[in-house]
Amino acid sequence: MASPLEQFAIQDLTAPLFTIGGHHIAVTNSAVFMMGAVVLSSGLLLAGAGKGAMIPGRIQAMSELFYEFIANMIRDNVGSGGKKFFPFIFTLFIFTLFGNILGMLPYGYTFTSQIAVTFFMAMVVFLGVTLIGLFKHGLHFFSLFFPHGAPLFTAPILIPIELVSYLSRPISLSVRLFANMTVGHVLLKVLAGFVVALGIFGVVPLVVLVAITALELLVALLQAYIFTILCCIYLNDALHLH
Amino acid sequence: MPVQALRTSVAAAALIGLPFAAQAAGMPQFDLTRFPTQIFWLVVCFAVLYFLMAKAVLPKIGATIESREHKIQADLDAAQKANDAARAAGVEQEKALAEARGQASGLIREASEAAAAQTSAKLHEISDRLGAEIVAAEKRIGEQRTQTLAGLGSMSTEIATAVLGKLVGSADPAQVARVVDEAAKAGKP
Numbered sequence: 104m105a106s107p108l109e110q111f112a113i114q115d116l117t118a119p120l121f122t123i124g125g126h127h128i129a130v131t132n133s134a135v136f137m138m139g140a141v142v143l144s145s146g147l148l149l150a151g152a153g154k155g156a157m158i159p160g161r162i163q164a165m166s167e168l169f170y171e172f173i174a175n176m177i178r179d180n181v182g183s184g185g186k187k188f189f190p191f192i193f194t195l196f197i198f199t200l201f202g203n204i205l206g207m208l209p210y211g212y213t214f215t216s217q218i219a220v221t222f223f224m225a226m227v228v229f230l231g232v233t234l235i236g237l238f239k240h241g242l243h244f245f246s247l248f249f250p251h252g253a254p255l256f257t258a259p260i261l262i263p264i265e266l267v268s269y270l271s272r273p274i275s276l277s278v279r280l281f282a283n284m285t286v287g288h289v290l291l292k293v294l295a296g297f298v299v300a301l302g303i304f305g306v307v308p309l310v311v312l313v314a315i316t317a318l319e320l321l322v323a324l325l326q327a328y329i330f331t332i333l334c335c336i337y338l339n340d341a342l343h344l345h
Numbered sequence: 346m347p348v349q350a351l352r353t354s355v356a357a358a359a360l361i362g363l364p365f366a367a368q369a370a371g372m373p374q375f376d377l378t379r380f381p382t383q384i385f386w387l388v389v390c391f392a393v394l395y396f397l398m399a400k401a402v403l404p405k406i407g408a409t410i411e412s413r414e415h416k417i418q419a420d421l422d423a424a425q426k427a428n429d430a431a432r433a434a435g436v437e438q439e440k441a442l443a444e445a446r447g448q449a450s451g452l453i454r455e456a457s458e459a460a461a462a463q464t465s466a467k468l469h470e471i472s473d474r475l476g477a478e479i480v481a482a483e484k485r486i487g488e489q490r491t492q493t494l495a496g497l498g499s500m501s502t503e504i505a506t507a508v509l510g511k512l513v514g515s516a517d518p519a520q521v522a523r524v525v526d527e528a529a530k531a532g533k534p
Contacts, residue, residue, distance in 0.1 A: 112373040113383065126381035134386035141390045145397040152405035157413055170406045190399035198394055218374045219383040224391075285374065 107292035111216055111285065133220075136212045140201035148197070169197065173331070180335040184342045192338075195224070196331040203284060203323035207316070215326075216284035218277060225277035228334045236341030247344050276333055283326045287319040501525045 116135065119127035151159075151166025159167055173193045177185040199215055206213025214220050236244040248265040249258060294312045298305035373379070502522040509516035 108372055113376070113379040123381065123385060126385075128382055128385050131379075131382055131386070133383055134390075137386050137390040141394045141397075145394060145402065148398070148402040148406075152402045152409070155405060155409040155412075157416060159409075163409075166402070166406055167410060170403065170410065190395060190403055193403060194391065194395040194398045197398070198391055214383070214387075216374070217383055219380040220387050223384050223387055281374065 107289045110288060110292060132212045133214045133217060136205050137214050140198060140205055144197045144201045176332060176335055180332060181339045181342065185338065188338060192331060192335060195334060196327060199330050200327035203327050206284065206288065207320055207323055213284050213288060215280055216288060218281045221277035221281040222273065225273040228337065229273040232337045232341040239342060240344060247340060272337060276330065280326050280330050283322055287322055290315060291319065498526065498529060
């Protein structure tokens with residue numbers, strides 16, 4: 104039986120197209136699903152935005168649901184000044200969501216189960232948010248590392264703690280998404296292996312497999328939501344400090 | 346939920362054992378040589394999606410939602426206005442009705458007062474006339490009575506004179522008259 108980790112391998116589907124900094128870039132299975140997520144999500148949303156009817160149809164209602172969902176998330180978690188980042192947060196959510204969901208299709212590939220992808224997104228968010236905070240507040244931004252109103256003598260303890268917790272944000276953000284997606288797919292693969300191996304008694308793991316598939320769908324939605332809302336919270340910290 | 350528990354334990358095991366497992370099992374995710382390709386495609390795809398969302402999708406959906414909210418607000422305002430107008434008309438109507446009712450009751454009162462005055466005037470007149478008639482009748486009766494009484498005296502004198510003439514042969518009518526007068530006066534209570 105193939106290793107349950109094999110499904111995560113990145114495979115070149117074409118010959119290298121070009122080279123960047125000594126790295127050959129080819130269309131990979133991961134890239135295909137990224138493009139699929141872009142095409143599918145933008146197609147759906149463009150169709151939903153297209154008519155702009157007073158009384159929305161199904162696709163338009165769904166698009167507006169996404170829009171209002173993220174708009175409310177930003178309003179509740181970022182507040183003033185968050186509107187500028189709406190397109191970015193929205194794209195982040197849609198991209199992650201479609202990546203997670205497309206991975207649930209048979210023969211699908213989950214590009215969000217790649218630490219390279221999640222860590223890069225998390226780093227972009229982390230660095231962007233830090234720069235926004237520095238531009239907005241200057242050196243005052245560093246008051247983020249010392250809770251307002253704490254006694255001064257606690258500074259030697261609190262500042263390193265806050266600093267470490269701040270610096271570990273991109274790691275926790277990226278590992279949360281990557282680990283959740285990876286574990287889910289490993290679990291599905293292992294259970295699917297049992298179904299085949301147990302013959303007629305494979306019905307038992309099959310039932311569990313169905314239940315876990317439903318759970319993984321929930322996780323796919325939930326992790327996209329968590330990833331996005333944490334970015335909103337980090338952005339809020341940078342914009343408004345504590 | 347056993348499924349949830351199973352998943353959590355696998356997740357925990359995976360997270361704890363991640364660095365070792367990655368080395369041992371050769372997790373494809375930690376193959377650094379495959380990072381640049383993924384990051385390249387991520388940047389490209391994300392940029393395309395961002396561009397599409399920011400330029401095409403979001404402004405349009407936002408405009409649609411906003412125009413719908415405006416429309417709903419306008420409709421609500423119009424409904425409120427119509428409601429206010431209806432209420433004002435109702436008040437106006439109520440006022441007109443009250444005025445008309447007041448006017449009508451005034452007229453009724455006036456009419457009934459006039460009728461009452463007329464009736465009482467007529468009653469007065471009738472009772473006056475009746476009173477006068479009664480007084481006149483009483484006066485006539487009194488006169489007749491006096492006349493009758495006066496007639497009675499002379500008749501008694503005549504009868505007494507005639508009786509005396511039969512009995513005694515002759516009688517002085519003047520004397521008889523005086524006696525009868527006296528007797529009548531004495532007989533009167």
